[in-house]
Amino acid sequence: MKRLAILLSGRGSNFEAIAANIARGSIDASIAVVLSNRRDARGLQIARERGLNAVALPSKGMDREAYDRGLIAELRKYSVDLVCLAGYMRLLSASFIREFPNRILNIHPSLLPAFPGLDAQHQALAYGVKVTGCTVHFVDEYLDAGPILLQAAVPVLDQDTEETLSARILAEEHRIYSEAIRIVLSGQYRIEGRRVILG
Ligand code: GRF
Numbered sequence: 001m002k003r004l005a006i007l008l009s010g011r012g013s014n015f016e017a018i019a020a021n022i023a024r025g026s027i028d029a030s031i032a033v034v035l036s037n038r039r040d041a042r043g044l045q046i047a048r049e050r051g052l053n054a055v056a057l058p059s060k061g062m063d064r065e066a067y068d069r070g071l072i073a074e075l076r077k078y079s080v081d082l083v084c085l086a087g088y089m090r091l092l093s094a095s096f097i098r099e100f101p102n103r104i105l106n107i108h109p110s111l112l113p114a115f116p117g118l119d120a121q122h123q124a125l126a127y128g129v130k131v132t133g134c135t136v137h138f139v140d141e142y143l144d145a146g147p148i149l150l151q152a153a154v155p156v157l158d159q160d161t162e163e164t165l166s167a168r169i170l171a172e173e174h175r176i177y178s179e180a181i182r183i184v185l186s187g188q189y190r191i192e193g194r195r196v197i198l199g
Helices: 013-023 042-049 064-077 094-099 120-127 162-186
Strands: 002-008 029-036 054-056 082-085 104-108 131-138 148-155 189-192 195-198
Touching: 002 013, 002 042, 013 029, 013 042, 013 162, 029 042, 029 064, 042 054, 064 094, 082 162, 104 162, 120 131, 120 162, 131 162, 148 162, 148 195
Parallel strands: 002 029, 002 082, 029 054, 082 104
Antiparallel strands: 104 131, 131 148, 189 195
């Protein structure tokens, strides 16, 4: 069975959705480890409650290369097949990316390439777009930039606040992240330049 690593920094709702899909048998994989750069991440707590391996590797004040060396060493212990970033709030170094070529996924709460970086839902509201959504993509060394696996669109309503819009997007995040993981684990795709061809 394929082994996932989940990297997170906070709430961990995407991790919970993935764990729930594994539990109900709709993703054929196991979560080998949940790793966080923040000790106080709620996601780590949930991982412990679920009896999963939960590792805190604090990043505060650490240089990226040195931190990522520690991260790689930790992940090697768990023989991980696929790394899923789920609200992991740090850029990964080139050496980390090389360690897991096309084996790192991220979820971002906008239709990339629109609104990369922090507060994507706020950016969408402030810009006045009528449609936004979420994106699951392969991770390269740039921010929110690698080849796109799946996207889902949601409408932006006139009465939306950041909270209501974020909640609408989050429901889609929870759906398409698991779908993207299934696709990658099945091997039913190929990457041609920036394009991910499914099937
Ligand atoms: C999500 O909106 C995700 O798209 C972004 O960070 C947020 C993480 O939420 N990368 P959660 O920790 O999975 O609840």
